[in-house]
Amino acid sequence: MRDRSSILPLDVRSVVFHGDGRRLVDGVSFRLPAGGLTVLLGPNGAGKSLTLRLCHGLLTPSEGQIAWAPGADGGTRRHAMVFQKPIMLRRSVEANVLHALAAAGVAGPERRERCRTALERFGLADRADQAARLLSGGEQQRLAIARAWALRPELLFLDEPTSQLDPAATRQIETLLTGLVAEGITVMMSTHDLGQARRLASRVLFLHRGRLVEDACATDFFAAPATSEARAFLAGDLIW
Numbered sequence: 001m002r003d004r005s006s007i008l009p010l011d012v013r014s015v016v017f018h019g020d021g022r023r024l025v026d027g028v029s030f031r032l033p034a035g036g037l038t039v040l041l042g043p044n045g046a047g048k049s050l051t052l053r054l055c056h057g058l059l060t061p062s063e064g065q066i067a068w069a070p071g072a073d074g075g076t077r078r079h080a081m082v083f084q085k086p087i088m089l090r091r092s093v094e095a096n097v098l099h100a101l102a103a104a105g106v107a108g109p110e111r112r113e114r115c116r117t118a119l120e121r122f123g124l125a126d127r128a129d130q131a132a133r134l135l136s137g138g139e140q141q142r143l144a145i146a147r148a149w150a151l152r153p154e155l156l157f158l159d160e161p162t163s164q165l166d167p168a169a170t171r172q173i174e175t176l177l178t179g180l181v182a183e184g185i186t187v188m189m190s191t192h193d194l195g196q197a198r199r200l201a202s203r204v205l206f207l208h209r210g211r212l213v214e215d216a217c218a219t220d221f222f223a224a225p226a227t228s229e230a231r232a233f234l235a236g237d238l239i240w
């Protein structure tokens with residue numbers, strides 16, 4: 001039985017998003033239950049980022065519905081998003097986390113405690129006073145995840161979180177994400193990196209030209225993709 005206070009499952013029903021006179025997201029439907037790491041996979045321009053932004057509420061569907069669990073408070077507080085290029089305030093590492101907590105209405109003493117725990121959890125405690133924008137790309141992405149984690153999300157969206165990072169920093173972020181899933185946080189992330197999808201995904205939503213072409217458990221998707229588009233993508237043949 002589902003936890004009555006949970007915002008999950010998330011129901012995405014026949015969602016369309018128009019832009020530039022095109023259906024950039026074209027009738028996408030899926031249900032996201034609690035748990036696991038779902039990868040939105042697809043070539044450049046497939047609509048992965050748009051789908052994440054629609055789910056997180058940063059964009060409004062032109063058609064269709066995005067619904068949180070019945071009776072749940074679908075407010076943004078229970079889901080957080082981490083972007084491809086982390087947006088850092090021109091302040092210290094610690095102030096970036098404190099600001100996010102303050103914006104979420106977390107009271108002063110708890111704010112400081114949660115900030116301290118988050119910086120420790122993500123290996124940034126010794127950088128607390130440093131200017132966030134002077135961190136390396138990998139460290140900034142770690143801070144972005146720490147900042148999102150401090151909000152105690154039930155669901156975390158990440159848009160290509162490692163696309164700007166080198167292999168070592170990528171591995172670090174992947175390990176962190178696996179840890180978040182083990183903690184019980186539901187993760188949905190986009191990538192066009194097949195290796196990363198193989199390493200991390202429990203489920204794959206494969207998008208092509210704005211359409212959800214395949215929705216499968218990761219093992220099945222990689223062993224026997226059901227569609228010609230997914231087969232071409234896995235073979236390295238599918239471009240926009």
Ligand SMILES: Nc1ncnc2c1ncn2[C@@H]1O[C@H](COP(=O)(O)OP(=O)(O)OP(=O)(O)O)[C@@H](O)[C@H]1O
Pocket residue numbers: 019020024042043044045046047048049050051160190192
């Ligand atoms: N607000 C917008 N208005 C018009 N077109 C847009 C808008 N946002 C994105 N697009 C276009 O929609 C398509 C899908 O974009 P999206 O960013 O979702 O792709 P993606 O799958 O995340 O690709 P990538 O892997 O390159 O980030 C692209 O052709 C993009 O140029």
